Every structure is written in structure tokens, then in C-alpha cells.
Amino acid sequence: MYYLAAVITVALILFLPRIGLLARIKDYRAAKEREQMEDALKHLLDRENQGRHATPESIAGTLDIARDKVTRLIENIEAQGLIESRGNNLHLTAEGERWALHVLRAHRLWERYLADEARMPLNKIHGEAQRREHNFTEAQLNELDAALGHPIRDPHGDPIPSREGKMNRAEGMSITAWQADRPARIVHLEDEPALAYQQILAAGLRLGQDIRIIEKNPNRYILSDGESEFKLAPAVASNIFVSAIPESEMLKREAIPLTELAHDQRAQIVMLDDSVQGFTRRRFLDLGLTPGTTIFPELTNFFGEPRAYRVRGTSIALRNDQAAQIWVKPV
Amino acid sequence: METISPNDILAKAETLRNSLSTGFRDEIVKSIYSEAERVAHRAVKTASDKKYDLDQKIDRLVTSPWTGLPLMLVLLGIIIWLTVSGANVASEAIANLLFGLGDLGRNLFNQIGAPWWITGFIWDGVYLGLAWVISVMLPPMAIFFPAFTFLEDLGYLPRVAFNLDWLFKKAGAHGKQSLTMAMGFGCNAAGVVATRVIDSPRERLIAILTNNFVPCNGRFPTLIMLATVFVASAFPPALTSFIAAGTVVGVVLIGVAFTFFMSWLLSRTVLKGEASAFTLELPPYRKPNLGRILYTSIIDRTIFVLWRAMQTAAPAGAIIWILANIPYGDANLARAIADWLNPFGLILGLDGVILLAYIIAIPANEIVVPTMMMVYMGAGMMIDGPGTSAGIFDLLVNGNGWTMLTAVNLMLFALLHNPCATTIMTIYKETKSWKWATVSVVITLGLAFLVTFLTASVARLLGWA
Numbered sequence: 054m055y056y057l058a059a060v061i062t063v064a065l066i067l068f069l070p071r072i073g074l075l076a077r078i079k080d081y082r083a084a085k086e087r088e089q090m091e092d093a094l095k096h097l098l099d100r101e102n103q104g105r106h107a108t109p110e111s112i113a114g115t116l117d118i119a120r121d122k123v124t125r126l127i128e129n130i131e132a133q134g135l136i137e138s139r140g141n142n143l144h145l146t147a148e149g150e151r152w153a154l155h156v157l158r159a160h161r162l163w164e165r166y167l168a169d170e171a172r173m174p175l176n177k178i179h180g181e182a183q184r185r186e187h188n189f190t191e192a193q194l195n196e197l198d199a200a201l202g203h204p205i206r207d208p209h210g211d212p213i214p215s216r217e218g219k220m221n222r223a224e225g226m227s228i229t230a231w232q233a234d235r236p237a238r239i240v241h242l243e244d245e246p247a248l249a250y251q252q253i254l255a256a257g258l259r260l261g262q263d264i265r266i267i268e269k270n271p272n273r274y275i276l277s278d279g280e281s282e283f284k285l286a287p288a289v290a291s292n293i294f295v296s297a298i299p300e301s302e303m304l305k306r307e308a309i310p311l312t313e314l315a316h317d318q319r320a321q322i323v324m325l326d327d328s329v330q331g332f333t334r335r336r337f338l339d340l341g342l343t344p345g346t347t348i349f350p351e352l353t354n355f356f357g358e359p360r361a362y363r364v365r366g367t368s369i370a371l372r373n374d375q376a377a378q379i380w381v382k383p384v
Numbered sequence: 385m386e387t388i389s390p391n392d393i394l395a396k397a398e399t400l401r402n403s404l405s406t407g408f409r410d411e412i413v414k415s416i417y418s419e420a421e422r423v424a425h426r427a428v429k430t431a432s433d434k435k436y437d438l439d440q441k442i443d444r445l446v447t448s449p450w451t452g453l454p455l456m457l458v459l460l461g462i463i464i465w466l467t468v469s470g471a472n473v474a475s476e477a478i479a480n481l482l483f484g485l486g487d488l489g490r491n492l493f494n495q496i497g498a499p500w501w502i503t504g505f506i507w508d509g510v511y512l513g514l515a516w517v518i519s520v521m522l523p524p525m526a527i528f529f530p531a532f533t534f535l536e537d538l539g540y541l542p543r544v545a546f547n548l549d550w551l552f553k554k555a556g557a558h559g560k561q562s563l564t565m566a567m568g569f570g571c572n573a574a575g576v577v578a579t580r581v582i583d584s585p586r587e588r589l590i591a592i593l594t595n596n597f598v599p600c601n602g603r604f605p606t607l608i609m610l611a612t613v614f615v616a617s618a619f620p621p622a623l624t625s626f627i628a629a630g631t632v633v634g635v636v637l638i639g640v641a642f643t644f645f646m647s648w649l650l651s652r653t654v655l656k657g658e659a660s661a662f663t664l665e666l667p668p669y670r671k672p673n674l675g676r677i678l679y680t681s682i683i684d685r686t687i688f689v690l691w692r693a694m695q696t697a698a699p700a701g702a703i704i705w706i707l708a709n710i711p712y713g714d715a716n717l718a719r720a721i722a723d724w725l726n727p728f729g730l731i732l733g734l735d736g737v738i739l740l741a742y743i744i745a746i747p748a749n750e751i752v753v754p755t756m757m758m759v760y761m762g763a764g765m766m767i768d769g770p771g772t773s774a775g776i777f778d779l780l781v782n783g784n785g786w787t788m789l790t791a792v793n794l795m796l797f798a799l800l801h802n803p804c805a806t807t808i809m810t811i812y813k814e815t816k817s818w819k820w821a822t823v824s825v826v827i828t829l830g831l832a833f834l835v836t837f838l839t840a841s842v843a844r845l846l847g848w849a
Contacts, residue, residue, distance in 0.1 A: 172584060172661055202409075203401060325410070333661045336583070338413040340663060345414070351440065352666070355449040356550040359559070361666050365417075368443075368666035370546050372553060375662060 088187045090130055091156045092116050097136060097145050098153035106142040155194070158214040160186040161207035162197050168208040169201065169331020175208060191216070201331070208328070225294035228274070229287060233266045237295035249289045256283045263298055301327050308380035311348070311362070312373050319349045320381035329378045341365040342379060439668050446543045456544060457633075463531045463569075464636065465629035467524045467601070468608055472625075474523035479768070482515035505705060508765035513701015513751060516766055517693050520750040524601040525689060528570050529681035537672040541566065545664055555644050556651025558587035559662055561594075565643060568598040569636075571689045572803055573810040575600075580814075586655050590647050592811055593824050596803045597643040599636060602693070602749040606798045607632050609753055613773045613780070614791040639799050646827065654823075692806050696747035701766070704744055704755055708764050718759050732833060733793035733840030735784070742797070747805040752798070760784050789843045793836045800832035 067074050096115045100107040113123045127143065130136050135149030145153060163182040167173045173181060195216055198204075206212055225240040239262045242253055258264075258276070267282065268275040274290040276283045285293075301324055308323040322344050325337055341364055342348070351368060352361035359370040371379075446452045486507055493503040535541050541563055549559030560582050568575030575595040582588040599607060611631035616624045707718040718740065726736030741755040754766035760779060761767060770776050780786040802825045803811065812821040 171586075332583070334409075336661060336663055338410060340665075341417055343410065343414040343417050346417075352443055352447060352546075354447065354546060354550060355452075358553070359546060359549050359662065359664065361443075361546065368668075370542075370549070370559075370662075370664040370666055372549070372662045 084188060086129075089116060089118070089126060090135075091152070091187055093126060093130060094135060094145065094149055094153035095156050095160070097143055098150065098157060101145065106144075108141050108143065112143075154214040155189075155191070156186055158198075158216075159189045159194055161211060161213040162194060162201065162204070164207045164209070165201050165204045165213070165330075166197065169333075172332060175328075178208065204330075208330070225296040227291045228264075228266065228276070228293045228295050229269075229291045231266065231295055233269060236263060236265050236298050238263050238298045239293060240296045241294035243292040243294065249292045252285070252289050253293060256285060257281065258283055258293065264295070299327075305380055308382050311350075311371075311376040311379040311381050312360075314348075314350055314381060314383065316350055316353065318383055319347060320383045322346045322348055323380045323382050326378040326380060333375070333378075337379070340369055341367075342369075347384070348381060435668070442669060443543070443666070446540065447547055452543075452547055456547065459535070459540075460636070461629065461633050463528065464632050465625065466531060467527045467604065468629045468632060469625040470527045471523035471604075472608075474526075475519050478522060479515070479519035482519055486511050486515060501709075504709060504764070505702060509702040509705030510698050511701070512766055513697045513699075513704065513748075514694055516701070516754050517697035517748050517750045518690065520605050521602055521693055522686070522690060524604055525570060525686045526682065528601055529685040530677055532566060532570060533677045533681040533685070534672050537670065537677055539667045539669045542664060542666050546666060549662065549664070551644060552647070553662075555647040556587075556655075557590045557647040558582045558584060559664060561587070561591040561643075561647070564591050564595060565598050565640070568595045568600060570601060570685065572596050572598070572600045573692065573807040574685065574689055576807060576810045576814055584661055586651075589815065589820065590650050590655055592814060593650060593820070593827060594643045594646045596807065596824065596828050597639045597646065597800065599632075599639055599799055600749070602804065603752075603798050604632065605750060606752050607635055607795060609776070610791050610795050610798075611635075613776050614788065617773055617777065635795055635799055638796075642800065642831070646831070693748050693750070696805050697751065700744060700747040700751060704751070704758070705765060707744070708758060715762065716764075719762070722759055731840065732797070732836040733789045733843065734797060734836065735786075735790065737784070738790075738794060738797070742801060745804075746802070749798075749804050789840060789848065793839055796839065797832050797836050800828060800835060802829040802832070 065073070068076075070076055093112050093116060096112055097107045100111065109120070109123050109127060112127070113120055116123075118126070127136070127138070130149075131138065134146055135152060136143050136145055138144070160182050163185050164178045167178040167181055168175060198216065204213060228237065231237055239258060239260055242250065242258070242260060262278055264276045264278050264283075266274065267277045269287075271287065274285045274287060276285070276290075304324050305326075311320075311322075314320050322342060324344055325334060325342065329337065346364055348362050348364045350360050351363045352370075354360065358373045360373070360376065361368045361370040362376070363369075446455060489511065490503055490507045493507065544566070545559045545562045548562045552559045552561055561579075563581060564575050564578045567578040572595050575598070576592050579588050579591040579595070582591055608628055611628040612624060615631045616627040619627050704718075707721070708716050710717040712720040722736035722740045724736065725739045729735040729737075729739045732739075737756055737759045740759065741752045744755055745752045751766060754768065757763075757768065757779075758766045760783065770779055780790075802808075808821050808825060811824050812818060815821065
């Protein structure tokens with residue numbers, strides 16, 4: 054009698070649909086499998102954006118799983134029509150790319166949320182987003198997107214794919230169309246034709262570099278990043294795409310962080326750092342820390358922080374890591 | 385004419401949104417502020433900076449290490465002394481009144497011939513529970529909350545947060561936690577609600593989970609009784625209230641130390657993360673508004689907290705009466721449970737009666753002392769105990785085997801043990817999670833057991849007890 058009861062109980066714990074142990078294990082494994090597949094798709098997308106090809110080895114390396122499991126994983130994804138292999142190289146199909154962009158969007162929106170609203174430190178958000186990016190529906194992501202105010206970039210500055218599945222690529226224009234004396238930032242290097250791309254890389258130019266046109270004539274372009282000069286043929290230079298250096302960075306060059314202001318030294322707020330977004334930025338703005346406002350430190354805690362600043366007739370205490378995000382110009 | 389549907393507008397907004405620059409929110413706020421500035425400039429005239437200069441001088445005084453820190457301690461001492469010495473007299477008066485009413489009710493029931501157990505249950509159980517809670521809790525709250533609100537209204541409390549923020553930052557917590565701690569002296573449940581001023585969820589949770597380490601008014605009576613009987617009795621009677629208050633301040637400071645330690649531990653384990661977004665407004669000093677102080681402190685705080693305590697005290701009173709009136713062996717059930725708990729209590733340097741009192745007093749800590757007295761004296765209802773501190777000393781030490789270790793450990797246990805039922809419910813309501821409510825109990829109770837066990841073991845090893 055007791056044995057029967059025990060057997061039934063054990064059987065129920067194991068086999069009960071949905072809440073039984075076996076069902077739980079199955080759910081867990083299904084979720085894990087999907088996570089692995091999504092990570093693989095993301096890896097492929099990443100590789101394609103870099104102009105390289107993904108291989109079974111690169112997947113094994115990035116996802117940190119054994120070779121034989123990778124083979125099974127790839128077969129599985131291929132069977133769903135999300136990737137196709139040509140030789141050793143793997144390519145995303147249209148459907149696969151859509152899915153990969155969906156996961157990437159989830160990842161970057163989550164990063165935005167973790168940085169702005171949960172206010173996690175920047176070096177922690179990637180890992181956390183990596184855990185949270187899976188198993189989201191399109192509608193859920195749209196909601197998250199709207200709640201965050203439709204951000205364009207993640208906290209690392211990478212573009213967030215739009216809901217239509219388009220990458221908001223950094224726009225820019227060819228440097229051959231750029232005004233000669235205006236500082237510019239390289240936002241894109243065209244990788245076709247490959248020969249020109251090789252030459253650009255060989256010259257030592259890279260994405261995100263700030264450059265200026267020193268000389269341009271029908272035969273050659275001379276660019277400078279302030280330290281070294283780069284000489285390129287116009288046909289090659291036309292593959293370099295640039296855009297204006299963000300206004301905030303130009304402003305920052307003439308400003309100091311609020312923490313460096315001496316006691317009672319008056320200053321004007323120039324800007325809030327771009328890295329301050331979401332909750333903290335709203336709080337700063339609510340307190341009246343808007344560009345152009347006069348501010349000065351009036352009280353310092355005996356341990357150096359927080360410091361209280363007088364702004365708009367009120368005294369507001371800030372810790373130093375907060376104050377360092379407010380750029381000011383002494384007056 | 386073409387009709388425009390709401391969906392068209394939404395679609396249009398969607399396309400326009402993409403053309404907005406990233407800083408458009410900043411621009412909106414900036415324009416609101418400049419418009420407000422324009423209006424203010426036209427309507428407001430500032431006469432002189434005299435007020436500002438005075439504020440500055442006061443600020444320097446209250447935030448300097450040489451005057452600011454001592455001032456904080458002195459104010460804390462004054463408030464606790466006021467509460468300790470002032471509440472004593474009032475408590476007695478209220479107790480006399482309420483117990484007198486209880487006698488009347490009991491007599492009335494006896495006259496109409498009600499069975500003894502109905503009379504006992506209602507008047508010696510439920511009513512007595514209420515009467516105890518009101519007489520013990522109301523006076524200290526009616527002194528503490530106005531004093532707290534006075535400092536709040538004056539503008540002093542944000543300066544305390546300013547002074548202590550560096551410590552909280554080291555612990556990975558928020559500077560405004562000092563405000564919620566101060567509120568916790570009045571009532572931990574109120575302190576937990578007050579954590580709403582902390583806008584970061586992680587730091588708010590830390591403040592909630594550690595609020596219980598500042599003893600609330602309901603726990604003061606236990607501390608005061610111990611301080612009076614075991615510490616102050618060694619001094620001249622004129623100094624009694626100062627010594628008692630001083631001892632309580634000492635216990636409070638131990639509680640503050642535990643708050644920092646626990647905050648530090650939490651922010652490095654379960655609530656990992658860096659200290660984040662801290663903004664604190666230091667308002668100008670204002671002349672306190674007496675009417676507002678009385679209203680906020682009496683109606684919003686005192687009555688509100690008292691009402692909640694009464695709701696839990698009534699059933700607790702009923703249970704205590706039942707335990708004390710069910711015969712078991714040659715005594716009653718309460719005694720039997722206390723005897724059963726005794727070995728465990730002794731390991732912690734306490735005894736079974738103390739543990740029983742704390743279990744029954746989960747709904748309301750105010751009744752710990754009367755419940756202990758009831759069991760020690762074998763009475764059938766909560767009682768006041770011997771009228772003098774010498775009498776209490778005799779009862780506890782000679783009658784029930786207390787030592788100095790018992791007194792010290794009971795103080796520590798009163799400081800660290802689990803939150804009362806109201807606070808646990810409030811933690812659940814504020815966090816919307818049974819998990820965190822449970823964690824708050826586990827942390828505090830675990831720490832209370834650990835600390836008392838350690839002090840008892842050390843004291844026994846060294847031969848002190």
C-alpha cells in the first residue's frame with residue numbers, strides 16, 4: 054500500500070505534464086537549444102557585417118561548444134531554412150537574417166534598458182543582455198522599444214535594428230564630397246572592390262577615426278588624423294565614408310567636468326554627457342541642470358563627496374561620479 | 385473633405401519620430417525652464433542675499449566634521465532621551481486609565497453572569513492586548529514623530545543624508561537611506577514605506593531589508609526596561625533616565641553599525657552592483673510650521689501606525705490569553721512551551737520564556753515585556769511585573785536565573801530579530817514579492833541567532849557567565 058503510494062507520487066513528480074520534472078527538463082532543453090541557435094545566427098550576422106564568413110569552427114569558438122555538437126546545431130538550423138552552407142562557409146538566408154536581426158535588436162534594446170533604467174555598470178550589461186535576449190516576441194520588443202523612447206543606438210554606440218529589421222547604418226558621405234577644412238569621422242569603409250579596401254586598411258585608416266583633408270587634387274588625397282598623414286588615390290579615397298563629428302564631442306573639448314570646478318567658482322553647464330541616458334538624464338533635467346544654466350559648488354562633504362552645487366536657487370548634492378558626467382565651462 | 389483617422393495621425397507621428405534629433409528631450413526641458421525663468425524674472429523680486437548667507441553659515445556648521453557629526457549624535461541623544469523619559473510618565477497614565485476601563489468591563493461581564501472564559505478571552509485577552517499596545521506605543525510615538533517631523537520641516541534631515549552619504553556609498557547603498565533609517569526609529573513599517581524616496585530599485589531594496597536594524601518605538605520599552613534594571617540601577621536615581629537613554633543610544637549605534645555591515649554585504653552578494661544615481665536636494669532652512677508638524681506627525685504618522693498595530697495586537701492578545709489559560713501538566717500551555725524552548729534559548733544566552741514571548745509578539749513587539757512577566761509570574765494574563773526596578777531585578781535574576789549575559793543578549797536580540805508582522809506585510813506590499821519579504825526575515829533572524837550564539841559562547845568560554 055505504502056509502496057504503491059510512493060511509486061505513484063514519484064511517477065507524478067516525474068511525468069506530470071507541464072509541471073513534472075521530465076516536462077521541465079524538456080522545456081529547459083528546448084529553451085537552451087533555441088538560445089544556442091539564436092547565438093549562432095547572431096554570430097553569422099556579426100561575421101557578415103564584418104565582411105567575413107562564419108565557419109563551423111568560428112561558431113564552436115564563439116559559442117564555446119564541442120565540434121560534434123556544432124555539426125548537429127548547424128544541421129538543425131539548416132533544416133529550418135535559416136542558413137545555407139557553401140563549402141565550409143555558412144551564410145544566412147533572408148529568413149535567417151530576419152531572425153538574427155530580431156535577436157540583435159533584443160540584445161541591444163536590453164542593453165539600453167539595463168544601462169538607462171536599471172543603471173547597471175556598463176561593463177556588466179553585455180553579459181546580462183546576453184542572458185535576457187532570447188525568447189522574445191516581436192510585439193514584446195516593440196513595447197520595450199517604445200518604453201525606452203525608440204533609441205537608435207545601444208550604450209556602446211552600435212546601431213539598434215529597427216522594427217522592420219533594418220540596421221540603422223551610420224550614414225555618411227564619401228570623403229571626396231566632403232568640405233576640405235571640416236573635421237570628419239570615418240563611419241564606413243566600403244569593402245567592394247576588395248583591392249581598394251585593402252589599400253585603405255594598409256594605409257592605417259580605421260573606423261571611428263577623426264580625420265581632416267589636408268590636400269586634395271585630381272591625383273591624390275592627403276588626409277591627416279593630427280599625427281600621421283595618409284596618401285590615397287581619389288578612386289580609393291571615394292570608398293571612405295565620413296560624417297561630422299558629433300556636436301557633443303566638439304563641445305566637450307572646451308569644457309571640464311563639474312567635479313573639477315573649484316569651490317565657489319561659477320560656471321555654465323555646457324552639456325550632459327552622452328553616456329547619461331534614460332533615468333539619470335531625466336532626473337538631471339528635472340532638477341534644472343539644462344545647458345546654459347549657471348552652477349557653482351557651495352558645500353563639500355568632509356570626505357570629498359558628495360558636493361552640493363547651487364543651481365537655480367537650490368542646493369543639489371551630487372556624488373562625484375554623477376557630477377563628472379556634467380560638462381561645464383567656467384565663466 | 386478627406387477624413388483623418390487616429391491611425392493616420394499615429395502613422396504620421398511614427399514617421400516624424402525618426403527625423404527627431406536625439407537631444408530633443410533636452411531641448412523640450414530647456415525651453416520649459418527658460419519660459420519658467422522668464423515668468424519668474426518678471427514676477428519675483430529678490431531683495432537681498434542675507435538669508436542665503438545665513439543658510440550658508442548654518443550649512444557649514446552642520447556639515448563640518450568637528451561640529452556636524454557631534455551635532456547629529458547630540459540630536460539623536462536628545463530625541464531618545466525625550467522619548468525615554470517623557471514616555472514613561474504618559475505610558476503609566478494611559479495604562480492606568482485603560483486598565484481601569486478593563487476592570488469596569490470585567491465587572492460588568494461578571495455581573496451579567498457571562499462564563500469566565502468569555503470574560504477572560506475578551507477582557508484579559510483581546511482588550512488587554514490592545515490596552516498594552518496603546519499605552520506602550522502611543523506616548524513614545526507622540527513624542528518621537530513630532531520631533532522627527534520638526535527636524536524634517538526645518539530642513540535638517542537632508543543635511544544628515546549629506547553628511548553620511550560617503551559611508552553609504554562605501555556600503556554600496558544610497559545616502560537617502562539615512563532618512564529611512566531615522567524614520568525607522570518611529571516605526572520600521574513606516575521606514576520601509578519611506579524608502580520610496582530612493583529611486584534606484586537595488587539601493588531601495590537594501591534600505592528595505594536593513595531598516596529593521598534600527599529599533600523602533602515598539603522595541604524601545606524592552607531596551608529601556610533592560611537599561612533601567614541592569615545598567616542604570618548601578619547609578620544614582622537622579623541619573624536614571626540619562627543612563628537609560630545613553631544605553632539605548634549605544635544599542636542604536638550598534639544597530640546602525642549592523643545596518644552598514646548588512647548593506648555592504650548585500651551589495652556584494654545578492655544585490656550586486658555599484659552605487660548609482662544619487663541626487664539630493666538641500667532645501668533652504670525654514671521656520672517650522674507648528675500646525676503642519678502636529679498634523680503630519682499625529683494624524684499621518686502616529687494614528688496611522690497605531691491603528692495598524694492595534695489590528696495585529698488584538699489577535700495576539702487573544703492567543704496569549706488562550707496559551708496562559710489552557711492547563712498543561714501542573715502549569716499552563718505557555719509555561720510548557722517555554723520549558724520546551726528553554727534548551728535552545730540557553731544556547732543563545734536567552735531562555736525559553738524570552739523566545740516564547742518573541743514568537744507570540746511577532747504581530748506587535750510592544751507586548752514582549754508584559755508577556756515575559758506573565759509567564760515568569762505564572763499569571764493568567766499580561767501583567768506589568770513588579771513595580772520597581774529592584775523588584776524586576778529580583779524576579780529575573782533570583783527567580784528565573786537571569787545573568788548579565790541574558791540582559792545583554794536580550795538587548796542584542798531585540799535589536800536584530802525579525803521584523804514584526806506589520807513590517808513584513810509592508811515589505812511584501814512595497815516589493816510585491818514574497819521572496820524579499822522572506823529574505824528580510826531570514827537575514828534578521830539568522831543574524832540575531834548568530835550574534836547571540838557567539839556572544840553567549842564567548843562569554844561562557846571566558847567564564848563570564
